Amino acid sequence: MQKITIAIDGYSSTGKSTVAKQLADYLGYVYVDSGAMYRAVTLYAMQNGIISKGNFDIEKLEESLPSIHLKFKKEASWNKAHIFLNGKDVENEIRNLEVSEFVSPIATIHEVRVKLVAQQQQMGLEKGVVMDGRDIGTVVFPNAELKIFMNASAPERAQRRYKELMDRGDTVTFNDILKNIQERDHIDTTREDSPLRKAADAIEIDNSEMNLQDQFHVVLQLAKDRIAGRI
Numbered sequence: 041m042q043k044i045t046i047a048i049d050g051y052s053s054t055g056k057s058t059v060a061k062q063l064a065d066y067l068g069y070v071y072v073d074s075g076a077m078y079r080a081v082t083l084y085a086m087q088n089g090i091i092s093k094g095n096f097d098i099e100k101l102e103e104s105l106p107s108i109h110l111k112f113k114k115e116a117s118w119n120k121a122h123i124f125l126n127g128k129d130v131e132n133e134i135r136n137l138e139v140s141e142f143v144s145p146i147a148t149i150h151e152v153r154v155k156l157v158a159q160q161q162q163m164g165l166e167k168g169v170v171m172d173g174r175d176i177g178t179v180v181f182p183n184a185e186l187k188i189f190m191n192a193s194a195p196e197r198a199q200r201r202y203k204e205l206m207d208r209g210d211t212v213t214f215n216d217i218l219k220n221i222q223e224r225d226h227i228d229t230t231r232e233d234s235p236l237r238k239a240a241d242a243i244e245i246d247n248s249e250m251n252l253q254d255q256f257h258v259v260l261q262l263a264k265d266r267i268a269g270r271i
């Protein structure tokens with residue numbers, strides 16, 4: 041069967057990565073979490089004195105880009121591919137709130153985007169890929185056969201992310217998560233380079249009232265219809 045490219049964009053904690061992974065597993069496609077790449081660059085910047093509270097050395101970040109090597113690797117016992125930063129598995133570390141607080145400023149930098157978009161496009165050359173992020177349908181794969189744009193209310197999204205971080209043992213407050221989500225929404229939608237927006241040909245899904253199973257069924261049906269040429 042003909043393989044297609046599926047782009048899933050939208051706001052933070054709308055369930056993009058969950059549904060993208062489920063879809064990729066079902067279709068036998070490759071799943072790529074583009075946000076993990078921005079998060080890994082952010083972790084590098086935090087570890088190398090490039091970004092901290094009140095300090096952001098953009099020039100040093102740009103100079104450091106050739107030294108930042110990102111790779112996705114998957115082992116049989118893992119449920120999904122992990123991201124490696126210069127050979128080290130950072131899949132867990134990049135999900136903490138501190139990284140979330142610095143990632144959106146890092147993602148505004150043009151040179152960072154050029155580097156990561158090129159790597160993302162390389163991963164999608166043979167189609168059969170489901171990628172989630174903010175600019176997948178608009179910039180990375182503007183010709184993707186299926187584009188989904190996900191949204192949900194901010195309190196609902198904050199509640200979901202709060203639960204996720206509490207479940208893994210992080211010490212966070214609901215208000216800090218909500219504030220972070222709102223700040224990232226603002227930076228991601230207003231930045232000059234590749235702002236988060238719905239592509240003209242994307243299908244919008246508000247999943248404030250949908251559980252994971254409901255949203256998977258909606259997206260899977262769209263994918264099946266698109267693959268079969270019904271839509």
Ligand code: CDP
Pocket residue numbers: 051052053054057074075076078079143144145147172173174175176224228
């Ligand atoms: O999962 P969550 O929505 O919290 O975020 P993510 O997908 O891990 O992305 C983290 C951040 O990376 C976003 O808030 C954006 O600032 C940036 N990002 C981006 O600019 N472009 C992408 N394609 C993916 C993420």
Ligand code: CDP
Pocket residue numbers: 051052053054055056057058059172200201204247250251252255
């Ligand atoms: O990738 P993105 O940031 O858009 O979201 P995610 O990481 O897939 O989902 C964030 C959290 O919300 C996860 O813990 C999901 O299980 C949960 N979620 C949910 O409970 N119901 C939904 N309809 C969507 C996501």
